Amino acid sequence: MVTGPDSLYVTLLILLYSLTSMSVSLLGKLSPSGIMVTGPDHLYVTLLILLHGLTSESVKFEVLGPLEPIFAVAGDNIILPCYLKPNISVEDMTVDWLNLDFIDDRVYRYQNGKIIQEDQIPSYRGRTSLFKEELWRGNTSLKLTRVQGTDEGRYKCFIKSKDWYDDVSLRVLVKAVGSRPVVSIEGHREGGMGLVCQSEGWHPEPDLVWLDIKGVSLSAGPPETHRDLKGFYTVKQHVIVQETDTNLFTCRVQQRRINEELETEVHIPSELFDHTTSWVRSFIVSLSIGVIIVIVLALAVCCIHKKKGMKIHNLEQQLDVIIGELQQQQGYLMKKDFDDIRRHAVDVTLDPDTAHPYLILTEDCTHVCHGDTKLNFPDNPERFDSSGCVLGKEGFSSGRFYYEVQVKEKNWWTLGVARESVNRKGAIKVRPEYGYWTMRLRDGVYEALTDPSITLSLREKPQKVGVFVNYEKGQVSFFNVEARCHIYSFIGCTFNKKLYPFFCPGLNYGVKNATPLAICPVDVND
Numbered sequence: 001m002v003t004g005p006d007s008l009y010v011t012l013l014i015l016l017y018s019l020t021s022m023s024v025s026l027l028g029k030l031s032p033s034g035i036m037v038t039g040p041d042h043l044y045v046t047l048l049i050l051l052h053g054l055t056s057e058s059v060k061f062e063v064l065g066p067l068e069p070i071f072a073v074a075g076d077n078i079i080l081p082c083y084l085k086p087n088i089s090v091e092d093m094t095v096d097w098l099n100l101d102f103i104d105d106r107v108y109r110y111q112n113g114k115i116i117q118e119d120q121i122p123s124y125r126g127r128t129s130l131f132k133e134e135l136w137r138g139n140t141s142l143k144l145t146r147v148q149g150t151d152e153g154r155y156k157c158f159i160k161s162k163d164w165y166d167d168v169s170l171r172v173l174v175k176a177v178g179s180r181p182v183v184s185i186e187g188h189r190e191g192g193m194g195l196v197c198q199s200e201g202w203h204p205e206p207d208l209v210w211l212d213i214k215g216v217s218l219s220a221g222p223p224e225t226h227r228d229l230k231g232f233y234t235v236k237q238h239v240i241v242q243e244t245d246t247n248l249f250t251c252r253v254q255q256r257r258i259n260e261e262l263e264t265e266v267h268i269p270s271e272l273f274d275h276t277t278s279w280v281r282s283f284i285v286s287l288s289i290g291v292i293i294v295i296v297l298a299l300a301v302c303c304i305h306k307k308k309g310m311k312i313h314n315l316e317q318q319l320d321v322i323i324g325e326l327q328q329q330q331g332y333l334m335k336k337d338f339d340d341i342r343r344h345a346v347d348v349t350l351d352p353d354t355a356h357p358y359l360i361l362t363e364d365c366t367h368v369c370h371g372d373t374k375l376n377f378p379d380n381p382e383r384f385d386s387s388g389c390v391l392g393k394e395g396f397s398s399g400r401f402y403y404e405v406q407v408k409e410k411n412w413w414t415l416g417v418a419r420e421s422v423n424r425k426g427a428i429k430v431r432p433e434y435g436y437w438t439m440r441l442r443d444g445v446y447e448a449l450t451d452p453s454i455t456l457s458l459r460e461k462p463q464k465v466g467v468f469v470n471y472e473k474g475q476v477s478f479f480n481v482e483a484r485c486h487i488y489s490f491i492g493c494t495f496n497k498k499l500y501p502f503f504c505p506g507l508n509y510g511v512k513n514a515t516p517l518a519i520c521p522v523d524v525n526d
Helices: 007-030 039-054 132-137 270-308 312-342
Strands: 062-064 070-073 078-080 083-085 094-099 106-111 128-130 142-144 153-160 165-175 182-189 192-202 207-211 224-227 233-241 248-255 260-267 359-361 367-370 400-406 412-419 436-442 445-448 454-456 464-470 475-480 485-490 499-504 517-520
Touching (some): 062 165, 106 128, 192 207, 192 260, 233 248, 412 464, 454 485
Antiparallel strands (some): 062 083, 153 165, 359 367, 412 436
């Protein structure tokens, strides 16, 4: 007995054979001698057309997945659900799984009955698979083994037949509880005894706090955070403590999202504080003198105000006037500042030697879109070979520069600047720690690509985006050109190499996102 998706096809073939046989027999008996019978041939052709229509792949479908996030424990295996409605076969379709935190590289691709490893993100190789025995009934769920921190993010399951396509997005959250904090004594420091605490193997990034015996937070140095290649965090923090009645101190590492915390208590012998006693005394004396000076100054200010007869409500009225004037000038100042920024416009063109082989550049190197065919480009060191990106031809290592890009009618793009030394080979993560300062649009969501990403709530969808860099101040800013308003800024950055304009037009699925990114000339008189 034949079962599965082929059962309907086999049944129709049997019915076709029976009907044609009966028709030939019946018409043969009724036809006069010597007359050719053509009826069965017409019936045969008609049934073939009917059979082709019933087995055509032009059926529309919907791709479904979970609405709630999928929680995973590091090291475990998980399944990312995805299936078709109705439950038709996907054996002759294309199935793409994407991690939306990466640019264009794929987590997994199944096409024409084969697994396609080209453009697969290296960290997913050997850890992903489909349930092949379930493909005939529309189950395209992805099995992901040995979960690691970098697996957290938004995923898309995209399915395409010859005549139709659809997709669904889902989110994966990863939990990893790190090591118990390790506390070390660094020795005498100005102000007391230096301690350092470290814990590793966490996800998401945890908080580290120093506490005294009463559970009160101590003033400590800035936390130091490191993320390894698998996405797990190591945190470390220094603190200087002073002698107390107990000399007991606690280092606590906590991650509120996963409701986990670990702590270590340390006792410092009193003998170790002997070298700091004289400093403590002098500090107390200096603090006392400082307090006296502050009190004297405060009394002097009160006397001056009383002598002048100035009243508080008069000060408030003057403040209201100043605020009103500032609000009236705000619009003018914003426009003036933006006009000043646009005066730093530079000519930007695309560098073909850096373009991914699937990208199509215009002859003047000002427009770029993602094609469907891999072009035969030489694999030079400058070229992106896995992510659909391209850099500008001109680099900048000082001063200020500004350029504008038209993003109209696109639903997937990434723009910004990249350090000259960024890795061009294999999957890339577009984050400042890797040399990228960018923002993007992905499926209707605008984000600044920090770590983690920051979702941007924009009143107006920008049709043209301006990118401004102040190299010396370490600033990268994005603007909505038509609205003349600021979108987002990276500040406090450290630049020590050339910066290049960075472009990613995004994948073209079906007819979506086919419009190219276009570098626009800047007219400062607009």
